Every structure is written in C-alpha cells, then in structure tokens.
Amino acid sequence: MKDSIRYMIERRSAGVPCGIASFCTANELVIEAVLEQAKKNGDVALIEATANQVNQFGGYTGMKPIDFKRFVYQIADKIYFPKENIILGGDHLGPLIWTGENEGVAMEKSKELVRQFVKAGYKKIHLDTSMRLASDSIDEKLSDEVIARRGAELYKVCEEAYQELLKENPSEARPVYIIGSEVPIPGGAQEEEESITVTKPQDVENTLEVYRKEFEKAGIDKAFENVIGIVVQPGVEFGDAEIFHYDRYNAKELCDSVKKYEGIVLEGHSTDYQSPQNLRMMVEDGIAILKVGPALTFALREGLFALSRIEEELITREKRANFIDVLEDVMVSNPENWKKHYHGSEKELQIKRKYSFSDRCRYYFAQPEIIKSMEKLFDNLDSVEIPLSLLQQYMPLQYIKVRDKKLNMKARELAKDNIKMLIEDYNYAVRPGHIIGGIFV
Structure with a gap:
C-alpha cells in the first residue's frame, strides 16, 4: 500500500x-x-x-x-x-x-x-x-x-x-x-x-x-x-x-x-x-x-440520457430500454431518497429528479430495474451502428475522441468517458503540469 x-x-x-x-x-x-x-x-x-x-x-x-x-x-x-x-x-x-x-x-x-x-x-x-x-x-x-x-x-x-x-x-x-x-x-x-x-x-x-x-x-x-x-x-x-x-x-x-x-x-x-x-x-x-461525489454520477446520468436519445433515433419503440422513463418511474415509486430534498410544483420536481446538481437519482442506480434498463440500453446501441453525425448531435465531446480513434464506439465506453472528462478536471488540479487533452470541459 x-x-x-x-x-x-x-x-x-x-x-x-x-x-x-x-x-x-x-x-x-x-x-x-x-x-x-x-x-x-x-x-x-x-x-x-x-x-x-x-x-x-x-x-x-x-x-x-x-x-x-x-x-x-x-x-x-x-x-x-x-x-x-x-x-x-x-x-x-x-x-x-x-x-x-x-x-x-x-x-x-x-x-x-x-x-x-x-x-x-x-x-x-x-x-x-x-x-x-x-x-x-x-x-x-x-x-x-x-x-x-x-x-x-x-x-x-x-x-x-x-x-x-x-x-x-x-x-x-x-x-x-x-x-x-x-x-x-x-x-x-x-x-x-x-x-x-x-x-x-x-x-x-x-x-x-x-x-x-x-x-x-x-x-x-x-x-x-x-x-x-x-x-x-x-x-x-x-x-x-x-x-x-x-x-x-x-x-x-x-x-x-x-x-x-x-x-x-x-x-x-x-x-x-x-x-x-x-x-x-x-x-x-x-x-x-x-x-x-454527486458530480460523478451526474456525469454518468448525463451520458446515459444522451445515449437514450440516440436509442430513440435508432431502435424501434418496442425494443427500447427507455432508461429515462424507467429512472423516473422508479424514483416516483420510491420517493424516500429525494422527497425531503426537492421542493416545488410537479413540473419542478420532475425537472429536479432528472437534472438537479444534487443528483439524488444516484441513490437509485443500484436498483435492479435501473441496472436492467442500463444494460439493455448498452446492448441495444451495441447491436447497431451509431452514425457519427448522431453521436456528434448528442455526445459532441465523445464524438471528437471517436473521430480521432481515441475512444471505442461502445455504449458503455461512451458513458464512462463522460465521467472521465470530469475526472480529468481533478487531475488537472492536483497533478502539476497535467493537461486536459487540450480542452477544458
């Protein structure tokens, strides 16, 4: 050690x-x-x-x-x-x-x-x-x-x-x-x-x-x-x-x-x-x-939502994982991890459950329904060829890496890369002389 x-x-x-x-x-x-x-x-x-x-x-x-x-x-x-x-x-x-x-x-x-x-x-x-x-x-x-x-x-x-x-x-x-x-x-x-x-x-x-x-x-x-x-x-x-x-x-x-x-x-x-x-x-x-802490799973959630939008374009309705909807349903059915933290109208609560910086949805990522939906999302997208133009639309930073052959076009890797970009912010901070791939994100 x-x-x-x-x-x-x-x-x-x-x-x-x-x-x-x-x-x-x-x-x-x-x-x-x-x-x-x-x-x-x-x-x-x-x-x-x-x-x-x-x-x-x-x-x-x-x-x-x-x-x-x-x-x-x-x-x-x-x-x-x-x-x-x-x-x-x-x-x-x-x-x-x-x-x-x-x-x-x-x-x-x-x-x-x-x-x-x-x-x-x-x-x-x-x-x-x-x-x-x-x-x-x-x-x-x-x-x-x-x-x-x-x-x-x-x-x-x-x-x-x-x-x-x-x-x-x-x-x-x-x-x-x-x-x-x-x-x-x-x-x-x-x-x-x-x-x-x-x-x-x-x-x-x-x-x-x-x-x-x-x-x-x-x-x-x-x-x-x-x-x-x-x-x-x-x-x-x-x-x-x-x-x-x-x-x-x-x-x-x-x-x-x-x-x-x-x-x-x-x-x-x-x-x-x-x-x-x-x-x-x-x-x-x-x-x-x-x-x-929360920013890490926020970045993961952000990547998964982007992949879900790509899925909507490429996968027929009956075969989709519908990760965004599954996450919302699980959170609404089990409100104990967000109800005391989020306040407002129904529309405001809906936005906060998805997009709040506090990222209470991280408490649900280990739920079986969420894991199953996430894995199905990955499998769906790995079963088709994602057009680079579509990747550019929803994951523009990952598109650059895929285009330059620095990132594998696999759904799991695309989701993780969104987290890694945040990790690089911290490496830049704590490692003297460290450069974040020429761009700040």
Missing part, C-alpha cells in the same frame, strides 16, 4: 503545488472509470465511502466496510488495476446516522464503525463528531470541546484497530486522519442559499487547538503526527440549480491561516461542478484534498 497522501504532504512542504482528488462514490461504473483513468496516468486512486453509504449495518448500499473494499477490488481485478494503488477512505465517520440516540449508545456504534473501517484497511479517516445527539442540549451550540473529545475517543479506537492490523502485517501503513466539520451533510446543501460563508481563520486555529488539548487529555498527544488535514468551507457549494464558485480572494485569509501548521492541509468538500481552473487554484492555495 503506497503512503501517497503523506507523500503528497511532503511534496507540498517542499513547495510543489500538488494535491489529491477524493472520489466519493459507490457506483460501479464510476469506480471503473476512476480506476481506468488512474491506470492510464500511472496514478493512485482515492475512493471514499460515507458513513451513510457503508457502515456495520450495511448503509444504503447494503455494504459493510469490508464488503465495499471487496467491491472496489473486484472492479480493479476486472481492469487489471494494481490494488496497491488504491487508497480507501471513510468519510463523516462518527454518529452521523445515530443522532437520535443518546451519547453513550451513539458513540459505541461510532466506535464500532471506525474500528471496522480501519480493520478493513481504509487509510484516510475523516473523524466527524460535529452533530448534536439526543442527549445534547437543543438550546446550545455543540461546543468544540465536546466535538473534539468525541473525536479523540474515536481516534483511540482507530489506533487500536491499526495495532491489530500490524500484528497481521508488520508493513501495514498507518491511517491518516482528517478532522473538522465545516461542511454540510453528505451530498451537498439541502436548501437554497444566497451566499456561502467561508470558514474563519480563528475557527481553524480554535479547532486545531481544542483537538490538541483533548488528545493530550486522552493520553494521545502524538496523535497530531497522523492528522494531516482539516475540513473547511472555502466558499464552494451547490444546490439544485445553483453553484457557488471558488473565489480565491474571499478564501485568502482562510488559506493563509493554515500555512503556519506544518504538515496540515485543508480539505474541501462539495467541490463538485467547479471549473478545472478553480480546482487548480484551490490546490495552489492550500486546499489540497478535493472531494467530489
């Missing part, structure tokens, strides 16, 4: 403006695209699962940490990607999904959660104890001291699990840890906002100081040797139809504040839909870990 994150920190300390992209997804096609692009570039791939996706009870994917690891490794085996170049991460690890429980119960479940992640070999651990529990006062803000104390408790369990791993494999790399909670819940903002407040420098300093004190109280004062990042809000976010773009001037004080801490970088969540230029500026400014 390459210790690539620590190496990235060392390079930054030497003045190299590098970073690492964190791909937060449990979608098979997206993971396949991530690994294929990493293989092409001879790079590592950091893939993260959130606590609501993957946990000891299965999460909404039905996978425990060890199951998700096996799932990713099976995809890697299929494309001959070296497993030692995969870094697995756990995001929002803490009592995120047990906020209705009292502290004692919620923290015991959280401890088992982080233990399973570390024991399964995950190397990037975001300790997030920022949420109020049932036993916390509803009239007072959860204090930094309480957040840090709970984080220290989870850190101790992680390190105990790591020591168990060492007994099995003495060369096992130690996990790195991310602290801080200046982020929305997983998946982006739920309500429309007029502006985004950038994390204040004093809040960064206070978080780091309070964690240091709580680590010392817990007898783990050397823990900060393994804490390499703090989550902040650098002013980037997205909602249904709006994107808050990075402004390096507004984030300057925040980015400058962390430079005094050797070996600590900033982690930016919800960097989805930022331009490649903005992403690179973020890395240059010190936001060295760029997390992306």
